[in-house]
Amino acid sequence: MGIARAQLKQLKQDALAQRQPVLSMPEGGEWISAARKDAAARLDGMGLPTRRDEYWKYTRPDALTSAEPVAASMDGAAHSPVFDGIEQLKIVFVDGVFNADASDDLALEGVEISRLADAAAADIHWAKDIYGVLETRGQTPVERPLATLNTAYANDGLVIRATGTAAKPIHVMYERTSETSDVILHHVVKVEEGASVTLLETGAAGARGNTVTEVSVADKAAFHHVRSQGRDHNRQLLTHMFAQLGEESTFKSFTLTPQGVMTRNECILELTGDDAIAHVAGALMADGKDVHQDDTIFITHDAVNCESRQVFKKVLSNGATGVFQGKILVKQGAQKTDGYQISQSLLLDEDSQFLAKPELEIYADDVACSHGSTSGAIDDDALYYLRARGVPKRKAQDLLVLAFLAEAVDEIEAEDLREAILTRIRIWLDLEDDL
């Protein structure tokens, strides 16, 4: 039984009334001030999510909407060197504040990079066509008010424009030193026609983080994204990735989430050019009853002959909770759509739970769409086989966990990045010495 609409609206307004007073809109040039004011007005109309919201049925938004963040102890907050072996341009944010000393020079062949804070100071900027624009498009048919809040109040982030082939990946490293840092970051990425860029992210912004990344991928352009959200267990994190894809463009995003009391990763993609490809994948390693992680994906096909693929794998133990809400919307006229979605959990005990809501909504008649969702335990036959060859039970189980997650990691296109992620998983599983 749903609650009355008026009552829900009031609860949302109450949530906003609680959060908003501690926020202040940053100063900025004409273009960004307009975008921020527009977002603030939209936010006023929406309010903030509450646990009564259908879209937040499996994940409580309370920690994200309270005035102050829940204090997050620093256990596990140390940076993990996932991409250390990868040639990269490193950009460091500490508790949400850009750290020039720790960062590389922002010059990179094929790409223009600046801080949002700098871009915001100008009165006119190309980012105007993207900042808050893709986020706004992503508000229908489902509202995402915390992304709108981000558009209104974020005071920094990165503004990236790829004009050619980026010479190396851009690595955004989030570090935190505070138990109470409340971070709102907003990135804008524009990949021009035929250009390509890879964005890497590690860490988790702040004690509480709200990040939005808006990506415009032009015709024949490619955007690759690989992130590892670190083992910073106590932080609360919400991420939104909004992307719009042009003709024959490619978008591929992979996220590794180890632990975390509260993580929600939303990815909202719109395929508006024919023959575009969008892949979103994720691997979760969750151990403990206080671990809660949520992947919420919404892919809209609004062009002909596009392919989208969602591959999510979650290993859950000792009472952990994993959530997957994934939707493929095929609009009228989006013929020859090839949509695929799989979400699978490996439950290592009976206390853990996987909550999945796979959805297809199709208004075209010549499409191939499939989705599947499974929950299972470790394969006893495989476990016995490994043990019969002398592999101790614990290690045999870890090996099967690695094999399970590897199917999501395989979605990463670049071999060195795929290896970096697999290596990290092996280290976390304590398998690195053996393989």
Added chain:
Amino acid sequence: MLEIKNLHVKLEDEDKQILKGLNLTVETGKVHAIMGPNGSGKSTLSYVLSGRDGYEVTDGSATMDGFDLLEAETEERAAEGLFLAFQYPVEIPGVSNMTFLRTALNAQRKARGEDEMSATDFLKMVREKAKSLKIDADMLKRPVNMGFSGGEKKRNEILQMAVLEPKMCILDETDSGLDVDAMKLVSDGVNALRSEGRSFLVITHYQRLLDHIVPDVVHIMADGRIIKTGGPELALEVEKNGYADLLAEHA
């Protein structure tokens, strides 16, 4: 080497006795074969010796050079030198054959207090052994048994045996699903591993495998017990007359 005394085993979940006082001694360096009709308990014996879940030992003992097999974990039995070649080798997606072999070998070495083998030495060793079993590099890279034919799976079992160098090898219906050529390849692989210090227990329905792997001793098993023991000629008798006469004799 292997000493089984008065072994009684029932299924854990149901009140069904499978092994009913089985006695068997396999001497070091010898090849023993167990033949018997379906449902006689042959495969159960191999599972109980290797420690598969689902079985309950209600009486008796099984030792390997004095090591109490039944009390040990499956992996401890393996490290101690017990190897079971599966009737139905398991497919493991996402774990490469090479990783599987190396993890297994090093886990056993570690359990025995030996140094782990380096990646380079391991690779060289595996390639050599794989070659004689006609297992190519591609099969080593692929996930364990995934997409392997019946013959490839069995050859892979023998490769594992060759790499792990166990002292007591149990072959559970290794001939099932093999054509003549594959059977020859597998048998050659097994014969190459025969040595003074290594024993084999070959479980099979049919005599034909024993044309290739010639046993020292043949046992006939029925209704959870060994009912007759003899030389290789016993297998020929079964081939000629079937099990009916032997069973009638025993009853």
